[in-house]
Amino acid sequence: MSYSLHLYGRLILIALRSRMQYPASFVMQLAGTALLTGTEFVAVWALFARFGTLAGWRLEEVCLFYGMSNLGYALAECLGEGFDKFAQQVRKGDFDRLLLRPCSTSMQVAGSGMDPMRLGRLVQGGAVLAYAAVSLGGAWDWLEIGLIIGCILSGACVFVGLLVLQATLCFWTIESLEIANVLTHGGNEAAQFPFDIYGPGLRRFFTFVVPLACVNILPGAVLLERGPTLGIPAWASWGAPLMGPLFFLISLRVWEFGVRRYRSTGT
Amino acid sequence: MPQIVVENLCKSYRVAVRKPGMWGAIRGVASREHRVVQALDSVSFEIDEGELVGYIGPNGAGKSTTVKALAGILVPDSGTCIVRGRTPWRERRAHVAEIGVVFGQRTQLWWDLPVRESFELLGEMYRVPKDRLRRTLTELVDVLQIASVLDQPVRQLSLGQRMRCDLAASLLHTPPILFLDEPTIGLDAISKPAIREFVRRQNREEGVTVILTTHDLDDIESLCSRVMLIASGKMLSDGPVSALREAVGGERRLTLDLEDTHTEVTHAAARLVSRDGARVVLAFRPAEVSTAELIRSITDKHAIKDLTVEEAPIEEIVAGIYREIEGA
Structure with a gap:
């Protein structure tokens, strides 16, 4: 395990170095992503400037969800690049090469790419979360700050898990993978707002299938002292972020299943 | 104990069959027909x-x-395959x-x-x-x-x-x-x-x-x-x-240099490999016709300047086998 992490580190450094060959263009693109994602938030701000509240939620409160979700998504986009671009590897037939090495395939795919450009979103998410923290009074204790950090990391786990599942689809088909974006990008779009504004079907889906609500609104509502949300009691909401790592582990099992299928069909 | 033992290894693939043309492409989306290709059919060998x-x-x-x-x-x-145990x-x-x-x-x-x-x-x-x-x-x-x-x-x-x-x-x-x-x-x-x-x-x-x-x-x-x-x-x-x-019956080559560039050289048991001006190359199997017999029957009919007999080069043996396989 620790050896895998060590190798992952080596692979990532290599992937980063080839990305960083042109530092000036890297800085420009980073700034570009920060600006672009920044304008996404302007739309939310405009919405609240016009209507004041959204289903009883104030802008500062929504900013908490928005910031947490975007920070998690930014980390996932950055770390999950290898899985996101996996279709290309399969198409070129490079996956056999990974199978020939005495290392885990998921580690090698994860190590095959990292996209620091995506961290531009980190700037936006961080700024929005900071605004939420300041305007909500900043009365959070260490436990609650820990919960927020946990939610962000857990959210990253869910999004990376989704990217792993998207990559797993490549073992069946390498066509029309855009459908998977509905869950990653769409999931982030949805999680930016409190989930209780959506219909029951969507709510259940994002609580029990893709547990984005568990790493976002459920613990968020505890912080905001909102009482039970989405029908889940507050005590469970404290533990809800654990669903993130669990989802990630399950996605890795599905990945292994996909690899087995690949090896028996050889396509 | 051999290092590699392979016994009755079988593997088949399902290959999607695409019908030609636009209509075939559209139909392929709805229902894909599959053809089974037997890539390995009971392959066995051992390697020391x-x-x-x-x-x-x-x-x-x-x-x-x-x-x-x-x-x-x-x-x-x-099938089984054991490599170093x-x-x-x-x-x-x-x-x-x-x-x-x-x-x-x-x-x-x-x-x-x-x-x-x-x-x-x-x-x-x-x-x-x-x-x-x-x-x-x-x-x-x-x-x-x-x-x-x-x-x-x-x-x-x-x-x-x-x-x-x-x-x-x-x-x-x-x-x-x-x-x-x-x-x-x-x-x-x-x-x-x-x-x-x-x-x-x-x-x-x-x-x-x-x-x-x-x-x-x-x-x-x-x-x-x-x-x-x-x-x-x-x-x-x-x-x-x-x-x-x-495996291919030990085919041999008979290369003839003729006096005359226009005559056809044929024999029931020999196959024409190439013809280049006065040079004719025939392939034959000694099991079907002996070398001496073949040469005698040709020299009876044609004027020959020179001739050589040799084993077929391995490229041609293999090419011949491949041809036979594809023809079958």
């Missing part, structure tokens, strides 16, 4: 430690399917740590990395102790003469240089078994013998078992003591190169 075996067959015969199964990448439908696809990671694989068409190295760093990274993946890696590498770099390219990224290398680097990469962890899939494909006349000489030395001096798939019969003739021929998933022949000649 230190052998250098050639593995040939036309495209799509099942060569790479066999190699993939032996390398642990592919899980077959049925392990079933490759059941214990993939333990297995691949003990084999080296070179795919001529595809590099194992990192495209953007200097060769040296690819080697170091592979060394870490295979957990080769640092000092042992340094020793192995010094040797390989020396023998393969790649010292001058070690600091260049792989994408800048010529095909010959890249192939030598790939060979070095496959041996960093000193595997006892080496799979070479068309290692000389596309190489120039200087690189080919260099690669062959290296493979021969690895086999003779280090005792590495080598399985070599190739379309280049020079590879086979200059390297292999034994050759396996596969076609349509079935093992057609397995033995010394001379046995391959036997």
Whole structure:
């Protein structure tokens, strides 16, 4: 395990170095992503400037969800690049090469790419979360700050898990993978707002299938002292972020299943 | 106890059949018809430690399917395969740590990395102790003469240089078994013998078992003591190169230089191979017509300046076998 992490580190450094060959263009693109994602938030701000509240939620409160979700998504986009671009590897037939090495395939795919450009979103998410923290009074204790950090990391786990599942689809088909974006990008779009504004079907889906609500609104509502949300009691909401790592582990099992299928069909 | 034992290995693929034209493409979306291709049909063989075996067959015969199964990448439908006491696809990671694989068409190295760093990274993946890696590498770099390219990224290398680097990469962890899939494909006349000489030395001096798939019969003739021929998933022949000649009935060549450039030369038991001005080449099987009988019947009818009889070159034997397979 620790050896895998060590190798992952080596692979990532290599992937980063080839990305960083042109530092000036890297800085420009980073700034570009920060600006672009920044304008996404302007739309939310405009919405609240016009209507004041959204289903009883104030802008500062929504900013908490928005910031947490975007920070998690930014980390996932950055770390999950290898899985996101996996279709290309399969198409070129490079996956056999990974199978020939005495290392885990998921580690090698994860190590095959990292996209620091995506961290531009980190700037936006961080700024929005900071605004939420300041305007909500900043009365959070260490436990609650820990919960927020946990939610962000857990959210990253869910999004990376989704990217792993998207990559797993490549073992069946390498066509029309855009459908998977509905869950990653769409999931982030949805999680930016409190989930209780959506219909029951969507709510259940994002609580029990893709547990984005568990790493976002459920613990968020505890912080905001909102009482039970989405029908889940507050005590469970404290533990809800654990669903993130669990989802990630399950996605890795599905990945292994996909690899087995690949090896028996050889396509 | 042989190092590699393969018994009744079977593998079939389902291939989507696409109908031609626009209409076929549309129908393909709704319902895809499948055709089952038997890539391996009960293939069996054994290979001892230190052998250098050639593995040939036309495209799509099942060569790479066999190699993939032996390398642990592919899980077959049925049959057994034991390599150094392990079933490759059941214990993939333990297995691949003990084999080296070179795919001529595809590099194992990192495209953007200097060769040296690819080697170091592979060394870490295979957990080769640092000092042992340094020793192995010094040797390989020396023998393969790649010292001058070690600091260049792989994408800048010529095909010959890249192939030598790939060979070095496959041996960093000193595997006892080496799979070479068309290692000389596309190489120039200087690189080919260099690669062959290296493979021969690895086999003779280090005792590495080598399985070599190739379309280049020079590879086979200059390297292999034994050759396996596969076609349509079935093992057609397995033995010394001379046995391959036997397999096609030991065809012989009769080359005639005629006095007259226009006469037709035919014989019921001989096949015309080529005709170039006054030179005629016939192929025949001594089992069907004796050499003396054939020559007598031709000299009876035609004026001959000169003639030679020889064994058919291996390329033509194999080409003949491939033709027969495709015709059948």
